[in-house]
Amino acid sequence: MLVTTRSRAAKLGAFVAGAALLLSACGGGGGGNSAVQTGQAFADCDKNPNTCNSAPADQLQQGGDVTYAIEKNVPNWNVISAEGNVFETGEVTKGLLPYTFYATPDLKPVLNKDFVDSAEVTSTSPQTVVYKLNPKAVWSDGTPFSADDFIYNYKVQNGKDCPDCAAASSAGYDQVKSVTGSDGGKTVTVVFDKPFTDWKLLWSSGGAMYPAxxxxxxxxxxxxxxxxxxxxxxxxxxxxxxxxxxKISKFVNNQSITEVPNEKYWGAKPKLNSVIFRVITDATQEPTALQNNEVQVIYPQPQVDLINQVKQMPNISSFIGLGLTWEHFDFNLKNPALSQKPLRQALFTAINRKDMIAKTVGQFTNKVEPLNNHNFVPQQTGYKDTVSSTGQGSGDIEKAKKILTDAGYKLNNNQLSDPSGKPIPELRIRYTVGNQIRQNECELFAQTAAQLGVKVKVQSTDDLGQTTTSGDYDVIVFAWVASPFPFGGAIQNWGTGQGNNYGKYSNPQVDSLMAQANAETDQTKAADLLNQADQIMSSDAYVLPLYQKPTFIASSDKIANIRNNSTLDGPVYNMAEWGIRK
Structure with missing residues (x-):
């Protein structure tokens, strides 16, 4: 998963991210999830999420430039690293990196045939997957794409060959026994120590591959x-x-990344002359840039004023969808006060998610409801409510206070003290600079915590990846941008010692259940095991899911083949197909 401001954190992944920053039903705004659609370009994206706003090649100009706004700079170019596992980094590198599978707007994994002709499970005991590589695939210096690339990227992510490689995740890679090449490096055979449910996650667009x-x-x-x-x-x-x-032709730090067609590419050539990723860290400036034609596409974290501004613009189409991006509060368990479960449970119980939604994203869409699972969203098979039974997110202040008093905490003069009599120190809650909704969420958290005698300082960050990986927070709000692979993603986010487990959560029982789910080839049984783990994690009050985060795209009507994609792959998943209408 990527963190979003992987994960792909964004944090793809964050791909964010992430995942990170990494998520089958309706998605990418499909299946009735749309709450706002303006203009004509995205008019059928609800019914046809994978093909809306299409135009055949003969209706596109040869050439032209598209400027696409991103909300973060790229301080780390390694998207499979914990620090580089940020959604925006995933967007920028999407057109550069080879990968086996990617997610389409309907949230389904699709084989990337530009790089891989086939990927098949040839044995279940032991589980064996054979990849046949596209014989035409080469790096831009002419070096053939080969098994060596699979092996290198396996080594830096399996947690064993390179202990000092701070990979975003070792999920799945740590279950591989061997990766070998044959047929001149164009056949890759992967043998697993134990079955891996989400084998399509490996070397996929949530991580992609760097040249060996x-x-x-x-x-x-x-x-x-x-x-x-x-x-x-x-x-x-x-x-x-x-x-x-x-390929990248120009990078201006904190300003822009310019990409032009790779002349060595063997597949269909882009029609455009260039795509420029312009860094606009203040989302409130994106509509102005769009209106002034300084950018032609924005994919911001949706804000009420921002959406209302875009709706008034001529020759601009916009769309809101729900996918596998989800907002959440996280605790840093390295904070001594927050290492105590009763305090975490009380703070999360006091949070009123319905009220928070009404005061934030509910201002521009009525489709968002509290999310009650850490690994599945309602559109996915396997979704089960594991949160409501805990009372967390209910806004029940009296229950929250009882949790504290039952555990020996005392509230005197609006100051909470722990069972030893030590005052609970002021906590810092972080959010991405320029994101008004997240700022509001943090302020609501602080107001709620104050009712329990806990002081909370609201503080922004302009580098979410660095803030999360360094643990420079007590509480933080961001979103995971997930892949279609929930089992591997769960280990990546919640497993002991995993790169995306920024708050250092550890529960051996959860680790065991996730590992079992990850090795179960029966999807129904795997989902049941993962939900058992999720129930325990909900009780542990490490992360409070808030809601499926709406995604919002606005684009010039002149641009064809661009569309919403509420996965870690984002709208750039098919960037080579974009073009300017004649």
């Missing part, structure tokens, strides 16, 4: 130290290479 032949130039990839050295190099170095239809 370049890694060799920046470290001995047969040693842990050399792997770590190369892994770090990919994070600190702007890619001058590419393995996709686009």
């Amino acid at each position: 032949h370049l890694a060799k130039q920046h470290g001995d990839i047969n040693t842990p130290a050399g792997l770590a050295q190369s892994f770090k190099w990919f994070g600190t170095t702007v890619p001058t290479w590419s393995g996709g239809p686009w």
Whole structure:
């Protein structure tokens, strides 16, 4: 999963992210999830999420430029690292990195045939997957895309070959016994120690692949130290290479990333001359940039005023959808006060999610309801309410106070003290700068905590990835942008020691149940096991799901083949197909 402001954190993933920042039913705004649709370009995106706003190639100009607004700079270019696992980084690198599967707007995984001709399970005991690579696939310097790339990216993410590679996740990779190449490197055979339910997650767009032949130039990839050295190099170095239809021609720090077609690409060539990712960290400035034609596409975190401004613009179409992006409050369990479960349970119980929704995203859509699971959304098979029974998110202040008094906490003169008599120190809650909805959510959290005698300071951050990975928060609000693979994603986010488990949650019983789910080939049984883990985690009050986060896209009517995609792949999933209408 990516963190979003992977994960892909965004945090894809955050892909965010994430996942990170990493999520089958209706999605990407499909299946009746639309609450706002203006203009004509996205008129049929509810019914046809994968094909709306389409135009055949002969109706597109050859050339032209599209500027696409992103809300964060790219300080780390390694999207499979914990720090680089940010949604915006995933967007920018989507056109550069090879990957096996990606998510379409209907939230389903699709094989990326530009890179992989086939991917099949050839044995279940042991589980074996064989990938046949596209023989035409090459990196931009002419080096063939091969099994070496699979092996390198496996090594830096399995948690064993490179202990110092701070990967976003080792989920699935840590269950692989071997990765071997044959047929001149164009066949990859993966054998698992134990079955992995979400095997399509591996080397997919939630993580993608970095070139092994370049890694060799920046470290001995047969040693842990050399792997770590190369892994770090990919994070600190702007890619001058590419393995996709686009390549970076110019990077201006904190301003823009310009991508142009990769002339070495073997697949369908982009029609556009360039796509420019313009960094606009203050979302309130995006409508003005759109109206002034400084950008032609925005994909902001939706805000009431922002959406209302866009609705008034001529020749601009917009769309709101719900997918697998979900908003949440997280505690940092390294904080001594928050390491105590009763305090966490009380704070989350006092939060009134319905009221919070009404005062934030409920201002522009009536489709959003409290989310009651950490791994599934209501459109997915497997969704089960694991939160309501705990009382968390209910806004029951009296119940919250009883949790505290029963545990020995005392409230005197609006100051809560722990059972030893020590006052609970002031907490810091963080949110992404410029995001008014998240600022409001943090202020509502602080107001609620004050009723329990806990002081909370609201503080923004302009680098969500660094803030989460360094643990520079007590409470934080952001969204996971997930992939279609909930089982591997669960371990990535909640497993002990996992890269996306920023708040350092650890419960051996949860780890065990997630591992069982992750190795169960029966999807129904896997979902049941994961929900058992989810019920325990809900009781532990580490993360409070708030709601499915609406996604909002607004675009010039001149741009064809761009559409909402409420997954970690985002609207850029098909960037090579974008074009300007004649």
